[in-house]
Amino acid sequence: MITSDDLAFFAVLAQSRSLAESARKLNVTPPAVTQRLRALEEKVGVRLIDRSGRRLVLTEEGSLVASQGAIVSAAIEALGEALADRRGAVRGHLRVAAPHGFGRLYVAPVVEAFARAHPGATASLQLSDHPAALLIESYDVVVHIGAPGPMDQLVTTLAPNHRLLCASPGYLARAAPILSPADLARQRCLAIRENEEDVTLWRFTGPDGENATVRVTPTMASNDGAVIREWALADQGIMIRSEWNVVEDLAAGRLRQVLPGWRLPSADIVALLGARHGRSARTTAFLSLLRQSLKPLPWQSMG
Template identity: 35%
Template sequence: MSYLESLRVFVRVVARGSISAGGRDLRLTPAAASNRIKDLEARYGVRLLNRTTRKLAPTEIGAVLYENARKVIAALDETEATIASYAGTPQGVLRVVAPLGLGRRLIAPLVLRFCDEHPEIQIRLRLSDRVVNIVEEGVDVAFFLGQLEDSALSWRKIADCGRVLVASPAYIAQHGTPASPDDLADHNCLLLRFPRSPEYFWMLQTPDGPRKMTVSGRFDVDDGDVLTRWALDGAGIANRPRYEVREHLEAGRLVEVLPENAPIGAQFGCLTPHREFQDPKVRLFIDFAVKSLKGVF
């Protein structure tokens, strides 16, 4: 492996905070990725990473190398993309991230269709509900579902995503139908919980505008698909994207709760690093995604 490729490994390892994760992004075993780091340390005669059983972080000189190597690699990637655009055939690797449920249901099939049409492009898809720093982690496209805050990143909206409160007919038969948002206090709300979430609340629509409702329940989970499964099993009321439960609603396996007070919807789109020059394959993939997913919601 060349010196440049060793730098790529080092940058990915630092960005991901893990030798195994960084190597996996580049299709390397942990041992191979570790050897690339050792080669760089031997070349420079310094330690580049501080390693413990739980944490990996660059040393002071490693942080300097990381910042400079990241800029060099980004410049080289843009140069290669420019040359490929003149050749008329976008090619190379695209690194894409997406939320877990949306990624499984929509983005993974889209990737297969896109690569069938563009065999010169390879896609590394990573599904995660954690917050991803797409600049530091070298991500080309990040699909996003939520309310976008001010961002220095480039944003392309795909669609508005409505949300719905749902429960099974069996749950409603046993516990009754809430007549107002305040009635949710008497129901078991199925809760989506992520690390560092300070509280559980749902933003519901009312005639007076959005209302923040504090909710509670016996169960919480960090996977939206599990929430849907629990709702189908009669465990309580869930707050889900409408597109994810549309088939269950149409089949009668779930019923909508408080339709006049539906949760505030989310925006669905994709984020890319803000650059004066955008890689042609990034534009190609985003255009494909927008066209393919426009009618889903």
């Protein structure tokens, strides 16, 4: 009879390009992997791996074991989590995704604190340019900055986050005066292409509540916010960035806020929760730690 250990072992093989890669993932020798695979095939009575080529290829029976095994393993994991949740125990594997910059600064330390506080659980953090585009059901928590995704996702707001129009003093010293949003159409603008937004249409709300939009032609653009910030610091133009990302530069005088009387749409920091993981004890424990770390907002103390 195939055991859950057999299924876990074969899942590693199914996700590897070679038996040698499987051995590295399992922290055993390649002969040990070959021996265990042979024993598993004898147990089920069919070949599971095609060994005729260099790459690891599943037979039809191997594909069936891999797909059905994933279902069985998920059911076993879900049952274990449900029983643990009944006891309020934090166990299982916490899967978190977050944007690169914010994730490194503010999420990674909380993942570490979670692992330290709950030795019965494990954790992984996936940093991504577009965390909201990841398959939500593959994660317990996806930290996202900006408008939430589809309406069927569970969303909880973690912290407010303003977006600011900024440029370096060096750029502003040589640029034409910027008295209203309309003046931005004649400036060097830097755009970050993310979250499927229309990044060239900049929207503002004025001091008296009036709305203004301006279509900019980016002089430079990137999908990496850190790159945009470095370009702005190098006197290359005007950018829109989150408050958490530029508050130190503003305080130190490396950047200055442009049109401070005009507000940009906020980009709150939210957590997207997979329906399957939304109420697990580990998710609840992690979100509690993450909220605590963001109160008071750490970047406001830098200003």
